[in-house]
Amino acid sequence: MNRLFCCVLGMCIGSFFQSLRAQNSIADHVVISEVQIAGGSAKDEFVELYNPTQASIDLAGWRLTAKTSSGSTTKNLVTTFPPVMIKPYSFLLIAPDEYDGPVLRDVAYSTGSTISSNNTIILYSDNGVTIVDMVGLGTATLKETTTVANPVVDGSIERKASAFSDAVSLSAGGSEEHAGNGQDTDNNAEDFVQQPVSRPQNSSNQPENDQPIPVELVSFSARYEGGGVRLQWSTATETENYGFHVFRKDDRDSDFRRISGQIIPGAGNSSRMRTYGFFDEDVVPGSRYMYRIADVDFQGNMTLHEPVTVVAEAVVPAAMTLEQNYPNPFAVAGGQGRASTTTIRFGLGKAGPVQLAVYSIDGRRIITLVDEEKSAGDYRVVWNGRDEAGHAVSAGIYLYVLKLSGFQVSQKMLIIE
Numbered sequence: 001m002n003r004l005f006c007c008v009l010g011m012c013i014g015s016f017f018q019s020l021r022a023q024n025s026i027a028d029h030v031v032i033s034e035v036q037i038a039g040g041s042a043k044d045e046f047v048e049l050y051n052p053t054q055a056s057i058d059l060a061g062w063r064l065t066a067k068t069s070s071g072s073t074t075k076n077l078v079t080t081f082p083p084v085m086i087k088p089y090s091f092l093l094i095a096p097d098e099y100d101g102p103v104l105r106d107v108a109y110s111t112g113s114t115i116s117s118n119n120t121i122i123l124y125s126d127n128g129v130t131i132v133d134m135v136g137l138g139t140a141t142l143k144e145t146t147t148v149a150n151p152v153v154d155g156s157i158e159r160k161a162s163a164f165s166d167a168v169s170l171s172a173g174g175s176e177e178h179a180g181n182g183q184d185t186d187n188n189a190e191d192f193v194q195q196p197v198s199r200p201q202n203s204s205n206q207p208e209n210d211q212p213i214p215v216e217l218v219s220f221s222a223r224y225e226g227g228g229v230r231l232q233w234s235t236a237t238e239t240e241n242y243g244f245h246v247f248r249k250d251d252r253d254s255d256f257r258r259i260s261g262q263i264i265p266g267a268g269n270s271s272r273m274r275t276y277g278f279f280d281e282d283v284v285p286g287s288r289y290m291y292r293i294a295d296v297d298f299q300g301n302m303t304l305h306e307p308v309t310v311v312a313e314a315v316v317p318a319a320m321t322l323e324q325n326y327p328n329p330f331a332v333a334g335g336q337g338r339a340s341t342t343t344i345r346f347g348l349g350k351a352g353p354v355q356l357a358v359y360s361i362d363g364r365r366i367i368t369l370v371d372e373e374k375s376a377g378d379y380r381v382v383w384n385g386r387d388e389a390g391h392a393v394s395a396g397i398y399l400y401v402l403k404l405s406g407f408q409v410s411q412k413m414l415i416i417e
Contacts, residue, residue: 025163027184028058030086032123033134034181036156036198037115043215045115046095046105047077049123050208051086059084061408063128064094069118071142077113080127089209091204103202114382116230117150133308135188145187151196156198159183162240165191175237177269185328198280215241215266215303217294219274222291222310223407228281229310231291233275240297241266246278247292247304256292256307263296283312306363306399308408319349322402322409325383329414332385332392340368342413344369344381346402351375355403358383366393369400385415 033050035041047064066075078094084107086092095105096114115121118138125132135157136143138150151157154212158170161179169176169192183191222235231246243263247256259280283289292307310334325347330342350353356370367388369381386392395417401410 006240011411021415025183025185026180028135029053029158030057030123030131031123031182031184032135032168032241033091033159033381034156034195034198034200035121035135035137036121036151036154036200037114037117037137039359043096043098043100046093046101046198047115048200048202049086049092049094050159050181051088051090051092052180054088056085056087059086059092061125061127062132063121063124063126064379065124065128066115066119067115067122067140069120069138069140071120071140075113075115075119077109077115077121078107079110081107086203087207090203090208091201093200095200101198101200102370103200103204106203113268114188116174133184135192144191148192150187151198152196153196154198155196156200158193158195158199159329160193162269164240165193167195169271171195172199175239175269178208179239189297201380215239217293217295217305218412219410220293220305220308221287221407222308224283224310224312227283228279229283229289229291229312231278231280231293231308233276233293234304235267235276237272238267238270238274238295240299241268241270242296242298242300243300245275245294246280248280250288250289256290268278268296283396285312308410310407311405320402320404320407320409321347322400322411324411325400325413329416330385331416341382341384344400345378346377346381347373347378348404352405355401356381357403359399359401361397361399366398397404 013274030049030051034048051376059081062081064078064263066077067137092106096108096109097189099105118140120134120142122137123132124132128343134144136147138147140147141151148157159181161176161181162183165176168174176221185191215238216236218234224228231335243266245263246260248259249256260278279354288311290307290309292304294304296302296304305330325342325344327342332340354370354374357368360366369383393415395415398413399410400413401408
């Protein structure tokens with residue numbers, strides 16, 4: 001790749017990251033995070049606030065209003081907030097006196113006030129003068145750029161955690177369930193999603209954090225085939241993942257160097273397993289190579305993952321499979337109905353020297369379970385969670401790695417107390 005092209009590519013990627021930063025924007029102020037309007041009765045509705053900052057904020061003297069679609073009539077939901085602190089990454093729930101939702105309200109509406117379809121909800125910091133946040137519903141004339149559709153009966157509109165949030169990722173069990181609700185591009189339509197069933201939170205709920213979690217890599221393998229090395233890796237979850245780069249070193253290199261040209265696109269935000277691949281054709285048969293992959297987030301931050309090693313054998317190695325250990329997790333000590341051993345199953349498509357070993361997450365070998373010639377077939381190995389010296393290992397995440405003729409594949413396992 002020539003220097004001019006590298007410079008142009010660098011500028012393009014830099015511009016792309018700036019664009020993504022603009023799209024993925026976390027507010028620096030309290031926001032209206034979820035709204036439900038009256039369904040069967042006024043007691044169904046609420047307004048939820050969220051603090052996406054690192055500091056507690058006192059809402060004393062603030063005001064919350066609802067304006068009609070034309071903006072001509074104002075209803076004071078909270079005329080003046082009492083002294084109440086909203087902690088970092090925490091919520092505050094405002095609802096009518098008769099509210100009977102799944103959690104208790106923190107602050108009550110003014111008597112007789114309600115929210116209707118096509119209203120605009122406005123949060124002020126000083127008794128109706130300075131607007132902190134605004135959400136326009138349906139046909140409301142007051143809004144941030146574009147209104148969000150009115151929520152369905154018993155549903156709500158919920159603010160996103162990131163530019164790529166959706167109703168599933170924000171719901172219970174979703175990848176962004178605990179990622180907060182801080183996405184704010186000053187466009188109501190872009191910043192909210194429709195939830196078919198509301199899920200309000202109050203000041204008693206655990207704080208949530210808008211900081212992205214790392215990409216969770218569950219497997220990474222390398223094998224020699226067709227004159228090159230094929231890499232394959234899988235992720236369990238991804239948050240704000242722009243993509244991946246591949247790095248390589250051999251016996252002549254003192255450090256890893258990047259061999260992937262353009263970035264390998266990631267999934268952005270994902271809560272399901274995804275698999276990726278890369279083929280390195282610039283290898284010398286018989287040479288030994290070490291590979292690492294790095295995930296790159298939307299801000300350009302790079303995280304390197306553990307390396308794998310492969311020998312570019314002249315003969316394509318046998319196919320091999322390595323299953324997830326069962327049970328997983330397991331407890332070395334057993335007790336309380338927990339298993340004290342786990343079973344690892346693997347398959348070989350061809351005879352050859354096989355090694356199966358367990359490693360700590362920092363790459364220290366704990367125990368070798370198999371180290372011998374084996375014929376093609378399916379195998380199972382039982383491990384009792386102890387090291388070579390017979391000592392029980394501590395709770396945590398471990399890797400088990402299967403190697404055959406320069407090809408290796410790994411899986412993660414979890415040991416609990």
